[in-house]
Amino acid sequence: MTDKLKVEALSAWFGNNPALYDINIAMPEKSVTAIIGPSGCGKSTFVRCLNRLHEEVPGASSRGIVLLDGEDVYSPGVDPVLLRRRMGMIFQKPNPFPTMSIAQNVVAGILLERRMSKSEVEESAEKYLKLAALWDEVKDKLHKPGMSLSGGQQQRLCIARALAVEPEVLLADEPASALDPISTAKVEELFMDLKERYTIIVVTHNMQQAARISDKTAFFLTGKLVEYDATAKIFTNPSRKETEDYVTGRFG
Amino acid sequence: MNGGGLGYGRRKLTGHVMMAGSLVAACIAVALLFWIIGYVFIKGIHGINLDFFTELPTPVGVEGGGLANAIVGSIIVVGMAALMAVPVGVAAAVYLSEYGRGLFASSVRFVADVLAGVPAIVAGIVAYALVVSRMGRFSAFSGSVALAILMLPIIIRSSEEIFKTVPNTLREASLALGIPRWRTVIKVVLRTASGGLVTGIMLAVARVGGEAAPLLFTAFSNSFWSLRPDQPMATLPVQLFNYAISPYDDWHEKAWAAALVLIFMVLMLNIAAKMYAHRRPGR
Numbered sequence: 001m002t003d004k005l006k007v008e009a010l011s012a013w014f015g016n017n018p019a020l021y022d023i024n025i026a027m028p029e030k031s032v033t034a035i036i037g038p039s040g041c042g043k044s045t046f047v048r049c050l051n052r053l054h055e056e057v058p059g060a061s062s063r064g065i066v067l068l069d070g071e072d073v074y075s076p077g078v079d080p081v082l083l084r085r086r087m088g089m090i091f092q093k094p095n096p097f098p099t100m101s102i103a104q105n106v107v108a109g110i111l112l113e114r115r116m117s118k119s120e121v122e123e124s125a126e127k128y129l130k131l132a133a134l135w136d137e138v139k140d141k142l143h144k145p146g147m148s149l150s151g152g153q154q155q156r157l158c159i160a161r162a163l164a165v166e167p168e169v170l171l172a173d174e175p176a177s178a179l180d181p182i183s184t185a186k187v188e189e190l191f192m193d194l195k196e197r198y199t200i201i202v203v204t205h206n207m208q209q210a211a212r213i214s215d216k217t218a219f220f221l222t223g224k225l226v227e228y229d230a231t232a233k234i235f236t237n238p239s240r241k242e243t244e245d246y247v248t249g250r251f252g
Numbered sequence: 253m254n255g256g257g258l259g260y261g262r263r264k265l266t267g268h269v270m271m272a273g274s275l276v277a278a279c280i281a282v283a284l285l286f287w288i289i290g291y292v293f294i295k296g297i298h299g300i301n302l303d304f305f306t307e308l309p310t311p312v313g314v315e316g317g318g319l320a321n322a323i324v325g326s327i328i329v330v331g332m333a334a335l336m337a338v339p340v341g342v343a344a345a346v347y348l349s350e351y352g353r354g355l356f357a358s359s360v361r362f363v364a365d366v367l368a369g370v371p372a373i374v375a376g377i378v379a380y381a382l383v384v385s386r387m388g389r390f391s392a393f394s395g396s397v398a399l400a401i402l403m404l405p406i407i408i409r410s411s412e413e414i415f416k417t418v419p420n421t422l423r424e425a426s427l428a429l430g431i432p433r434w435r436t437v438i439k440v441v442l443r444t445a446s447g448g449l450v451t452g453i454m455l456a457v458a459r460v461g462g463e464a465a466p467l468l469f470t471a472f473s474n475s476f477w478s479l480r481p482d483q484p485m486a487t488l489p490v491q492l493f494n495y496a497i498s499p500y501d502d503w504h505e506k507a508w509a510a511a512l513v514l515i516f517m518v519l520m521l522n523i524a525a526k527m528y529a530h531r532r533p534g535r
Contacts, residue, residue: 051428053424053427053428056424056427056433058353081430081431081432082430083430084427084428084429084430085429085430087428088428088429089424089425089428091421091424091425091428093421095419095421095422095424095425097422097425097426097440097443097444098422098444099443099444099446108426108429108431108439109429109430109431112429112430112431112435158425161425161429162428162429165429165430
């Protein structure tokens with residue numbers, strides 16, 4: 001399998017405080033990679049460096065190489081706005097746009113490129129809501145506010161919104177940590193389906209979740225990548241002591 | 253647990269005394285407001301009739317007449333002021349909340365705060381120097397400039413506060429969709445904040461709508477119909493002032509009526525602002 005993303009010597013800072021030290025990692029195409037580690041270990045910062053959202057934080061900076069299909073996303077010619085359209089992102093807390101309806105939320109990213117007629121909006125909304133396994137629950141209320149949905153539905157709405165810009169990579173930053181177990185199961189199931197089309201990177205605090213859905217797992221600790229291997233190996237026979245302590249719940 | 257004892261009793265007493273004190277203070281504030289409104293209502297209601305809203309002022313000694321030109325004039329002068337101050341104020345607030353960092357942004361904030369404390373009459377003097385003395389005559393436009401100077405800091409600070417209430421996660425959601433920052437500001441920040449934004453603007457309009465001092469030597473006054481911004485224009489507060497300092501009883505009655513209309517208009521704007529703020533769903 002070819003590597004969709006390859007990260008070389010990536011370091012990141014908030015002001016003068018380092019958040020990531022010299023990360024080297026490669027994610028194969030059409031697979032799920034889980035990023036685990038205790039709070040504050042740099043997991044979120046790492047995925048936010050991939051789509052260059054990290055640099056939008058005042059004072060934040062990074063250095064290193066992130067190759068997407070072999071091209072460095074940090075090279076001067078790359079427009080971060082266009083890059084982000086190739087990498088969808090899902091956040092910890094569902095964040096639908098409060099002024100928009102369900103359908104408008106789904107197409108929010110598409111509307112940037114072109115105007116859409118009402119029927120086009122509905123068509124697109126249907127397509128991506130189906131992809132996000134939310135269609136059946138909302139098909140009768142597409143024009144209700146996105147905020148009227150439950151937390152789990154809002155999160156799938158946000159996934160539909162991210163899918164609608166037709167990205168190649170999906171970055172999910174603890175996508176289920178604010179959801180109840182049933183919604184979590186739905187989101188996990190969805191990721192299992194989506195990995196046939198997308199390269200998915202999931203940050204998670206939930207090790208069972210990492211074990212359930214990912215092909216490979218990376219363990220981060222205090223800004224460093226401790227171990228990166230096949231998920232089965234990480235959870236059953238890790239090579240590093242810190243990894244074993246973490247996955248067996250001895251710290252973190 | 254020993255909740256009794258001298259310490260608890262004293263704390264409780266102090267608490268009650270303080271509470272009673274703040275309650276009395278609150279009552280005084282509210283009573284003053286109602287006293288003003290009530291007094292103006294009683295004094296002004298006789299002067300209110302259809303003519304007041306449709307007729308021009310009459311010369312001294314001539315019965316009847318109204319303040320139609322001043323009512324329309326106030327709307328025009330304040331409206332032009334809003335046209336100048338709102339775009340600049342909102343844009344400056346966007347800069348402060350979305351882009352501004354470091355020394356320059358904090359200086360802008362500081363200047364806006366100082367500007368907010370500038371006495372209204374000083375804004376009038378500035379407008380006089382900037383517009384009136386160059387044009388060589390009083391004009392509605394110069395009055396609008398004076399009011400715009402007063403509105404600007406209010407709009408900047410209230411808008412910035414409103415923009416700050418838009419959760420950062422929404423900006424990030426938008427940026428992560430590949431929506432550029434300028435568009436994120438328009439489509440997400442401004443739209444999400446629109447309720448509070450409009451409220452802030454209405455309150456700023458209400459605040460300057462009652463100003464007479466800066467208009468005395470800018471928009472001046474006019475006894476006739478005039479819709480031309482380059483000519484002197486009657487406004488309610490200035491007309492009120494002129495009538496109030498006159499020695500004629502029927503003009504005094506008109507002054508009270510004008511005060512009542514002015515209070516009513518400001519009150520309506522405040523109520524509309526409150527209603528608009530609570531109208532937005534999902535917030």
